[in-house]
Amino acid sequence: MSVPPSPSKDFIRDIIDEDLASGKHDSTVTRFPPEPNGYLHIGHAKSICLNFGIAEEYGGRCHLRFDDTNPVKEDVEYVDSIKEDINWLGFDWGDHIYFASDYFEKLHEWAVYLIKEGKAYVDDQNADEIRKGRGNLQEPGTNSPFRDRSVEENLALFERMKNGEFGNGEKVLRARIDMAHPNLNMRDPVLYRILHEEHHRTGDKWCIYPMYDFTHGQSDALEFITHSLCTLEFENHRPLYEWFIENLPVPSTPRQIEFSRLNLNYTVMSKRKLLQLVEENHVSGWDDPRMPTISGIRRRGYPAKAIRNFCNTIGITKFQSVNDIALLENAVREVLNKEAPRYMAVLNPIKVVITNYPEGETEILESVINPEDPSLGNREIPFGREIYIERDDFMEDPPKKFFRLSPGVEVRLRSAYWIKCEEVVKDDTGEIIELHCTYDPATKSGQNPPDGRKVKATIHWVSATECAEAEVRLYDRLFMEEAPDKGEGSFLDHLNPDSLETLPNAKLETNLSGVEAGDTVQFERLGYFCADKDSTSEALLFNRTVGLRDSWAKAQKKG
RNA sequence: AACCUCAUGGUGUAACGGUAGCACAACAGAUUUUGGUUCUGUUUGUCAAGGUUCGAAUCCUUGUGAGGUUGCCA
Numbered sequence: 001m002s003v004p005p006s007p008s009k010d011f012i013r014d015i016i017d018e019d020l021a022s023g024k025h026d027s028t029v030t031r032f033p034p035e036p037n038g039y040l041h042i043g044h045a046k047s048i049c050l051n052f053g054i055a056e057e058y059g060g061r062c063h064l065r066f067d068d069t070n071p072v073k074e075d076v077e078y079v080d081s082i083k084e085d086i087n088w089l090g091f092d093w094g095d096h097i098y099f100a101s102d103y104f105e106k107l108h109e110w111a112v113y114l115i116k117e118g119k120a121y122v123d124d125q126n127a128d129e130i131r132k133g134r135g136n137l138q139e140p141g142t143n144s145p146f147r148d149r150s151v152e153e154n155l156a157l158f159e160r161m162k163n164g165e166f167g168n169g170e171k172v173l174r175a176r177i178d179m180a181h182p183n184l185n186m187r188d189p190v191l192y193r194i195l196h197e198e199h200h201r202t203g204d205k206w207c208i209y210p211m212y213d214f215t216h217g218q219s220d221a222l223e224f225i226t227h228s229l230c231t232l233e234f235e236n237h238r239p240l241y242e243w244f245i246e247n248l249p250v251p252s253t254p255r256q257i258e259f260s261r262l263n264l265n266y267t268v269m270s271k272r273k274l275l276q277l278v279e280e281n282h283v284s285g286w287d288d289p290r291m292p293t294i295s296g297i298r299r300r301g302y303p304a305k306a307i308r309n310f311c312n313t314i315g316i317t318k319f320q321s322v323n324d325i326a327l328l329e330n331a332v333r334e335v336l337n338k339e340a341p342r343y344m345a346v347l348n349p350i351k352v353v354i355t356n357y358p359e360g361e362t363e364i365l366e367s368v369i370n371p372e373d374p375s376l377g378n379r380e381i382p383f384g385r386e387i388y389i390e391r392d393d394f395m396e397d398p399p400k401k402f403f404r405l406s407p408g409v410e411v412r413l414r415s416a417y418w419i420k421c422e423e424v425v426k427d428d429t430g431e432i433i434e435l436h437c438t439y440d441p442a443t444k445s446g447q448n449p450p451d452g453r454k455v456k457a458t459i460h461w462v463s464a465t466e467c468a469e470a471e472v473r474l475y476d477r478l479f480m481e482e483a484p485d486k487g488e489g490s491f492l493d494h495l496n497p498d499s500l501e502t503l504p505n506a507k508l509e510t511n512l513s514g515v516e517a518g519d520t521v522q523f524e525r526l527g528y529f530c531a532d533k534d535s536t537s538e539a540l541l542f543n544r545t546v547g548l549r550d551s552w553a554k555a556q557k558k559g
Numbered sequence: 560a561a562c563c564u565c566a567u568g569g570u571g572u573a574a575c576g577g578u579a580g581c582a583c584a585a586c587a588g589a590u591u592u593u594g595g596u597u598c599u600g601u602u603u604g605u606c607a608a609g610g611u612u613c614g615a616a617u618c619c620u621u622g623u624g625a626g627g628u629u630g631c632c633a
Contacts (some may be wrong), residue, residue: 008573008581035633070632127631136629138561172631182562184629193631212633236563236628258564265570313582315572317565320626324570327583337596372596403594412592446592458592525593552594 007053010316012257016058016227025226028060032086033100033216033230035067036078036200038271039286040085040294042307042328043262049311050259051229052091063223064093068101069215071199079200085294089304096223100215101201103222107210108162110218110248111173111191115154119247120191121147122157123174130172133179134187140180141187147176161194164207168194173208177243185240189213217241221250228254231261232318262314263322265482267292268491282495283478289543290478290499300475301520301530301545302328306335325477329546336520336528336545341369341376344414344460345523345542346507347472349388351464354419356438357385362466365445367415379511383416386464388507393459394435396424401555403457405435412458414524418443460524468508470540472529474501506542513537520545 007013019025030051034044055062064086068074086093114120123130123146135141149157161171173192181187191214196207220228228241235258245253263269268277269292277283277291286293289300297307310331314323344367362384369376389405398406405411410420423436442449481487481494515521520530527547535541 010572014575033633037633067633073632130631131629134629136561138629140561141629169631184562187629190631195631209631211631216633232564233627234633238563260565313571317572319565319571321571324583327571330583333595342593367592371591371593401594414592416592418592443592448592455592457594460593522593522595525595527595548593548595550594555594 007312028058031063037073046262063096065098071197220254225254348391382466
């Protein structure tokens with residue numbers, strides 16, 4: 001068992017420690033600031049675990065704040081799913097849920113303040129002209145011809161913008177900073193743009209909306225956020241973030257700190273690409289179990305605890321790393337091994353007739369629910385003359401290292417008896433349709449035979465007369481390339497055609513019919529499986545969460 | 560030859576001028592009614608070159624490589 005996955009110190013927590021020690025702050029307030037324009041994914045989970053995790057560790061608090069400054073893209077539908085996902089991950093914002101749109105009034109007031117200070121002006125240039133005036137990475141920008149309007153004129157114009165007297169894009173409010181600044185974000189950034197658009201919370205109250213840069217830091221300050229943690233792409237925005245904090249009468253001075261976003265191999269994370277997967281039907285939806293979305297992961301059966309453990313193991317740095325998906329899967333197995341009750345299921349059944357077992361007779365055998373937690377006790381499994389075993393567990397002509405059933409060979413049936421294969425029954429095409437075996441009554445439930453015989457393997461089975469039918473979906477990684485969005489061509493070129501395999505004919509231990517949607521269990525020797533939300537008692541449906549470690553499969557691959 | 564940032568085994572992450580450690584992966588073995596779990600062991604690393612220092616992954620200089628930035632997106 002690896003170290004307890006409590007988060008280790010990182011450079012951000014070091015900064016917080018210093019700020020607390022120096023008396024700069026006496027408590028810690030963080031925030032998670034999603035834009036309600038899409039579904040959360042595992043990358044957001046990293047940020048959520050960081051921000052809410054710090055709040056828990058330091059006895060501070062973490063605000064949930066929706067960064068809803070662009071009504072064209074945003075919708076309440078996303079607000080709800082984001083809240084659900086955060087809750088599912090196990091975090092609670094208490095009363096501290098906020099919306100940037102709640103600050104529109106204050107933000108407008110501060111825009112007027114900047115105008116009065118001579119630090120903002122209304123620009124009549126269109127988007128194209130502004131772009132040209134900004135210069136580029138090598139050359140400085142040039143001042144807008146409207147840069148030196150009087151305070152009165154700016155005030156009047158901005159008021160008219162707010163009153164809806166202009167069309168979209170006709171005018172913007174810009175900060176008056178420095179058109180030659182080496183950081184492009186400081187070259188008179190746009191503060192407000194005109195958008196005659198209904199906002200999901202403020203309705204038609206506003207037709208001018210503040211930009212991200214003019215909103216985020218001030219929202220932080222209004223909420224007395226101490227440490228505003230964001231990803232690396234905002235690094236270049238920090239001087240502007242600080243400029244607003246310095247030049248506006250804000251009630252507190254938050255500090256922006258950037259860290260590297262989560263990257264996972266064999267997957268894509270950008271909202272745009274995830275949307276494309278959904279819209280072009282490469283997956284069944286946002287919550288397709290192959291998607292790296294929180295809802296997809298949940299449907300796949302990954303426990304929230306495993307996600308949190310994973311996030312605590314990967315660390316927080318400024319280095320743009322790519323994490324191995326194996327680490328995530330390890331976290332999932334670690335939790336599920338401890339928590340998932342065990343059952344038997346046969347995915348590709350082949351019938352076995354135990355010829356020396358009395359016809360018409362059945363008996364009840366016991367098996368442990370979870371060997372990791374014996375206090376859970378046992379379950380009862382019916383056994384009889386006809387059973388199903390896994391097709392993969394029989395080979396007519398086995399290689400040397402194959403320990404399972406083959407002609408003349410004896411194996412143990414888990415929690416039942418030893419059986420020996422006596423006869424292989426085939427149809428006209430040569431397909432094996434049935435195995436005839438004999439069993440040894442002296443080997444019941446783990447007993448060893450008195451003559452000292454040994455058996456090399458234990459295989460799983462299900463009673464053929466008393467079992468449940470189910471469809472089982474086997475998921476594999478969605479992409480075959482480690483970095484699907486690198487290199488030429490579309491990331492879609494690297495889609496794994498075998499990422500979903502459907503097995504319609506699985507046979508389950510009857511105890512499984514009581515499992516509820518969302519429950520994750522272990523199918524012994526196969527892996528962890530989660531009852532899908534569409535599963536009903538009439539039509540059971542299971543998703544494979546993750547397979548067990550399989551050293552046999554690994555050995556085979558090596559040849 | 561713009562500005563900002565980053566660089567430690569295969570992957571990720573520690574070490575805050577003083578023995579380069581941990582997790583995952585890989586490999587080998589032990590245990591095991593799951594080829595699971597658990598346990599033990601092994602392999603592999605400070606981007607390069609200079610400098611400061613008794614001592615450098617750590618500080619300084621230069622170079623190399625990678626990423627971000629030219630939305631009225633966030």
